[in-house]
Amino acid sequence: MLENFNINSDQINKINKITSEEKKFRIKNLELFKTVGFPNKRHEDWKFSDFRNIVDTNFNTLDAKKVLSISKKIDLLEDFEHNYIFLINGNLHSSNFNYEKKEKIKINSYDKSFEHKISDNPMICLNHALAENGYSLEIEKDYKFKKIVVIYNLYTKNLENKILNTKNKIKLKENSELHVMDYTINESKFINNIYEEIILEKNSKFKNIYIQNNKSNGFFHKFLKNKLSLNSNYSNLIFSSGLKFNKLDIECDLNDKNSECNILSALFLNKNEHQEIKTRINHLAPNCKSFQRVKNVLSHDSKGIFQGKIFVKDIAQKTDAYQLSKALLLNDDAEFNSKPELEIYADDVKCSHGSTSGSVDEDSLYYLMTRGLNRVEATKLLIKGFLNEVTEFIKSPSIKKFIEKKLEENINGY
Numbered sequence: 351m352l353e354n355f356n357i358n359s360d361q362i363n364k365i366n367k368i369t370s371e372e373k374k375f376r377i378k379n380l381e382l383f384k385t386v387g388f389p390n391k392r393h394e395d396w397k398f399s400d401f402r403n404i405v406d407t408n409f410n411t412l413d414a415k416k417v418l419s420i421s422k423k424i425d426l427l428e429d430f431e432h433n434y435i436f437l438i439n440g441n442l443h444s445s446n447f448n449y450e451k452k453e454k455i456k457i458n459s460y461d462k463s464f465e466h467k468i469s470d471n472p473m474i475c476l477n478h479a480l481a482e483n484g485y486s487l488e489i490e491k492d493y494k495f496k497k498i499v500v501i502y503n504l505y506t507k508n509l510e511n512k513i514l515n516t517k518n519k520i521k522l523k524e525n526s527e528l529h530v531m532d533y534t535i536n537e538s539k540f541i542n543n544i545y546e547e548i549i550l551e552k553n554s555k556f557k558n559i560y561i562q563n564n565k566s567n568g569f570f571h572k573f574l575k576n577k578l579s580l581n582s583n584y585s586n587l588i589f590s591s592g593l594k595f596n597k598l599d600i601e602c603d604l605n606d607k608n609s610e611c612n613i614l615s616a617l618f619l620n621k622n623e624h625q626e627i628k629t630r631i632n633h634l635a636p637n638c639k640s641f642q643r644v645k646n647v648l649s650h651d652s653k654g655i656f657q658g659k660i661f662v663k664d665i666a667q668k669t670d671a672y673q674l675s676k677a678l679l680l681n682d683d684a685e686f687n688s689k690p691e692l693e694i695y696a697d698d699v700k701c702s703h704g705s706t707s708g709s710v711d712e713d714s715l716y717y718l719m720t721r722g723l724n725r726v727e728a729t730k731l732l733i734k735g736f737l738n739e740v741t742e743f744i745k746s747p748s749i750k751k752f753i754e755k756k757l758e759e760n761i762n763g764y
Contacts, residue, residue: 355412355513357384357480364416365482368462375466380479386472395471395599398655398687399626404569404595405541412541414513416482419443424502424535429755430748432531433499439506440483440516440544447499454493461486461519464547471599473571477515477545484517491551494527498749501532505568509540518546522554522582531559531749536593539567547575550582552606557585559749561756562592569595576602578609587743588615589753590625591760597626604631604638604666611640616740618733618760619652619684626655633666633696644675645740647733647761648684659691662699669699677707678736680729733761 362368362376389395390402405412417439424436433450435457436443442459460483469475489495505514522528550556570593576584590596602611611631619625631640646654656675677686688705710732718728737757744750 355414357414361415361480371466372462376479379468379475382468383472383475383479389472395628395657398657399597399624404624408539408569408594409511411511412513413511414480414515417509417512417514420506420508422504422506424504427500427533427752429752430498430746432497433495435485435487435499435501436504437485437502438504439509440514442485449497450495451493454490456488458486460484460517464517464519471573473543474545474573477517477543481515481517481545483514486519488521489523489526489528491523492525495529498529498531498746501530503532503534505534505536505538505540505542507537509538511540513541513543516542516544518544519549520556521549522551522556524551525553527555529557531561534562536566536568540569542568542570544572546572547577548584549577550579550584552580552582554579555583558587559744559753560586560588560590560598561753562590562596565592566594568593571597571599573599574601576600576611578602578604578606578611580606581608583610585612586614587740588613588617588627589756591618591620591623593625594622595624597628599628601630602632602640604633604635604640606635607637609635609638613642614740614743615644616737616757617645617654618647618737618757619649619654620760620763621650621652623652625653626657628657630659630661631671633660633662633669633671636666637668638666639670640672642673643740645737646675646677646686647680647737648677648686649680651683654686655688656705657689658703659693660701660703662694662696662701664695666696667698669696669701671699671701673703675705678733679707679709730761734758
């Protein structure tokens with residue numbers, strides 16, 4: 351594949367306003383990527399998602415050159431009141447914070463102030479080398495958002511057979527709160543490679559809902575680096591489906607006491623869809639909590655993966671860490687792989703992990719069918735009950751109703 355994917359340092363030379371230090375960092379990452387190439391199953395973190403083979407199978411050519419900005423309208427959601435950020439092909443197009451005190455919010459295009467740290471993930475190396483698109487959002491101290499912020503991510507047809515590298519940053523200062531919905535609309539067959547950093551200062555709270563709106567030929571890789579401080583709280587609710595390939599790689603550093611990380615997902619995967627959630631929760635301080643619950647429903651020849659690691663440093667006493675993945679397989683062609691891990695160096699902790707997978711319970715189906723439902727109706731009802739356990743964590747009735755409607759649309763398409 352790399353023979354048809356020509357990238358060189360000339361692309362880095364064309365990037366505007368970069369320091370000599372950043373240029374060296376970019377070139378180093380480019381060389382690392384060119385040495386390794388797209389990751390395959392020989393990379394431990396990609397053993398269930400052979401991305402090199404996926405790229406070879408789906409792309410004859412691939413272009414990493416910067417995509418020119420375009421202007422396009424989008425239909426805003428009418429299901430609930432919200433602020434919004436509008437991104438087109440990773441570029442900040444517009445924003446609206448009419449429900450908020452705008453002086454408490456800073457929003458800008460691509461922010462270059464990321465730490466220069468080399469990764470062993472080839473996709474992160476590629477992002478570090480070529481990223482020019484993205485946004486940064488900063489919330490001032492003591493400000494709590496009144497309404498959710500919907501981040502509309504629109505990817506247009508002129509991305510066909512391209513790879514887009516994007517960097518985003520969100521920072522919440524002390525005692526601030528923000529609720530975000532990542533809402534993706536894709537019109538193209540392309541590779542989307544995102545690096546996102548979320549920084550939570552003490553006593554701040556951040557909640558994200560991640561949702562893919564439509565069926566598409568997109569191939570997405572997103573790495574999320576989350577840095578939590580004293581008493582901060584991070585939550586990520588994932589309701590993604592519809593992409594050909596989607597890998598969410600989430601890393602949370604619980605850097606100070608009483609910080610908390612929650613990751614929940616409800617995924618319905620259909621024909622040829624490949625979805626992986628990989629997590630690493632680093633308990634680096636005492637009295638921190640993490641909670642992970644991943645639920646997958648898989649039909650036809652879809653493939654789901656969960657790789658979750660809980661790391662507990664020796665000083666991280668009184669850690670409370672929970673991890674569970676469950677999969678419901680609707681036929682013999684569906685596949686689910688799970689790799690839960692614990693790495694613990696402290697002795698006063700409460701840590702658990704588990705994974706289960708199986709088919710729809712025949713006794714439950716029989717019970718519902720004796721109440722007048724046919725087999726298809728009964729199966730859909732059980733699927734809905736299985737996934738809706740995650741939506742119970744959404745407090746807003748209007749947002750919860752919207753998410754449940756999206757899940758039901760996927761289930762009805764089964």
